[in-house]
Amino acid sequence: MVVFDLDGTLTHVDSLWRYLHDAFGTWEHGQVAAQRYRNGEISYKEWAEADAKYWAGASMSKVMRMLDGIPYMEGAKCVFDELKQRGVKIVILSAGLSLLAEKAARELGADLSVANELRVIDGRLTGEIDVKVAVNSKGEIVREITKAFEIPLEEVALVGDRAFDLANPECLKIAFLPKDDGARREAHHIIELGDLRAVLQYLI
Numbered sequence: 001m002v003v004f005d006l007d008g009t010l011t012h013v014d015s016l017w018r019y020l021h022d023a024f025g026t027w028e029h030g031q032v033a034a035q036r037y038r039n040g041e042i043s044y045k046e047w048a049e050a051d052a053k054y055w056a057g058a059s060m061s062k063v064m065r066m067l068d069g070i071p072y073m074e075g076a077k078c079v080f081d082e083l084k085q086r087g088v089k090i091v092i093l094s095a096g097l098s099l100l101a102e103k104a105a106r107e108l109g110a111d112l113s114v115a116n117e118l119r120v121i122d123g124r125l126t127g128e129i130d131v132k133v134a135v136n137s138k139g140e141i142v143r144e145i146t147k148a149f150e151i152p153l154e155e156v157a158l159v160g161d162r163a164f165d166l167a168n169p170e171c172l173k174i175a176f177l178p179k180d181d182g183a184r185r186e187a188h189h190i191i192e193l194g195d196l197r198a199v200l201q202y203l204i
Contacts, residue, residue: 002203012070052127056127061123078197094114116130139167160183174187
């Protein structure tokens with residue numbers, strides 16, 4: 001199994017939260033909650049809930065058009081196709097939003113995607129969110145997923161750009177375009193080239 005991060009790994013957008021704030025024109029407010037989270041004043045769940053409220057009432061069709069403007073990382077489809085041909089399970093695990101994670105899973109061909117879900121009623125965002133993935137919960141979620149697929153952690157590779165994407169010591173860890181020193185320290189392999197096909201040398 002290979003577990004991929006989404007933002008900054010499978011796409012060129014480092015943070016879907018920031019991308020949507022910019023698109024909606026709400027970043028002036030959103031950065032306040034972001035800073036409070038970085039300061040340890042609120043939890044990731046509280047931060048996500050604060051962000052979601054700014055987008056209440058937006059139509060799903062508008063949001064999906066915004067997501068259509070996000071390009072995948074070079075080589076992403078090729079990597080997924082190669083792994084699928086070899087019988088490798090593919091998971092997208094993101095502390096971002098399921099709208100993009102599910103879209104990427106459909107278009108790239110993942111077996112599973114797990115991310116935070118904005119609630120929708122009658123085609124519009126309610127301003128509420130079901131927080132399923134916090135940045136510090138990825139390690140535990142990986143363990144749960146591997147149990148469900150009955151795959152040992154030793155047969156799992158993690159691909160991401162930050163330390164919290166590489167939280168399981170039993171797994172092969174690949175830092176792709178790492179954004180923090182922690183990712184570099186955690187990784188068994190580091191890729192600085194912006195083409196996802198570079199990961200295949202360590203996976204097959």
